[in-house]
């Protein structure tokens with residue numbers, strides 16, 4: 001059992017050394033297609049398949065992986081916007097896996113999400129002041145006390161200032177703001193209840209590069225000022241390296257590698273991580289010339305019928321027969337420290353390149369699924 005004390009703001013503080021959020025073997029499946037008397041069971045999308053991870057207090061955990069691998073679904077499970085199919089989630093020492101709506105209410109204050117498309121989530125007919133103030137109207141102040149309209153307006157203006165918006169624009173509509181400003185509106189709304197965990201799902205992907213940098217710097221400053229913890233989801237690897245303390249790499253519903261950010265780039269163990277990271281732009285032209293980008297050929301397999309054993313085996317140049325039947329655990333490999341884990345039976349050694357053909361393990365034939373491409377501009 002975790003110890004509970006009360007911090008300066010009156011919040012119950014559980015054991016500060018313990019992670020803020022712990023997910024254990026989380027599974028999320030979506031039934032799809034119509035059921036009928038002739039079909040025994042409906043098909044199931046295996047969006048998240050046995051994910052275990054922890055998010056430590058004050059850190060930024062980056063979550064990367066190609067489109068459709070389950071990042072957003074996992075995020076929504078962690079925020080308890082989705083019920084999980086199985087597994088468990090605990091937040092600040094409390095198991096919230098099956099909490100009722102009433103018991104989730106305090107958790108909803110503590111875990112907030114920022115989405116990629118702020119415009120989609122901002123009602124165009126409402127003034128930004130009332131949009132940002134919505135969580136305060138629903139949940140009240142940080143102590144749960146309901147706030148008067150005037151108090152709310154003041155708080156909203158403070159929040160607008162905090163995220164770099166002009167508080168005088170309180171009465172404007174979302175359409176009066178640029179894309180970057182709209183993302184700041186979404187951020188202000190997410191911060192209204194002073195959450196502890198902010199889940200940012202592709203928060204800068206829709207923005208121009210120069211605006212992206214401003215937004216990232218704002219997030220970094222806010223993290224320090226407000227003691228926030230981030231789960232930062234993106235498929236932009238330069239962004240994730242810039243902002244993350246640790247990175248988790250996801251492939252087809254599973255975490256395949258997790259490590260401190262620098263360590264992951266220096267000592268990449270999982271062949272999928274290697275392919276993903278090789279696409280990262282390099283600033284140094286000499287390094288860029290030497291850098292070879294690994295292009296994975298073939299699409300992400302369908303999550304309705306994921307491959308047996310290691311899910312990456314149909315695309316992995318290192319695959320061997322055991323990879324078809326054994327689903328590797330996420331554990332430290334090759335004498336790596338405990339915080340560096342990879343789910344691979346034949347992990348890459350330092351300096352080993354990922355080249356060649358993917359063996360067709362059934363036909364004993366070969367098909368080229370990975371090729372080397374010199375990456376001139378690092379793009």
Ligand SMILES: Nc1ncnc2c1ncn2[C@@H]1O[C@H](COP(=O)(O)OP(=O)(O)OP(=O)(O)O)[C@@H](O)[C@H]1O
Pocket residue numbers: 030031032045046047065066067068069070071072073074235303
């Ligand atoms: N509500 C749903 N019903 C059925 N399938 C879903 C649902 N939500 C997601 N999926 C499927 O689950 C898988 C994972 O989707 P998810 O949106 O979590 O991926 P993602 O990694 O966030 O992708 P992206 O990078 O494009 O945002 C996909 O195959 C998707 O089609």
Ligand code: SF4
Pocket residue numbers: 270271272310311312313314316317318319320323328343344345346347
């Ligand atoms: S377990 Fe086998 S198929 Fe999977 S990544 Fe490692 S080598 Fe490749």
Ligand SMILES: [Mg+2]
Pocket residue numbers: 071072073201
């Ligand atoms: Mg997504």
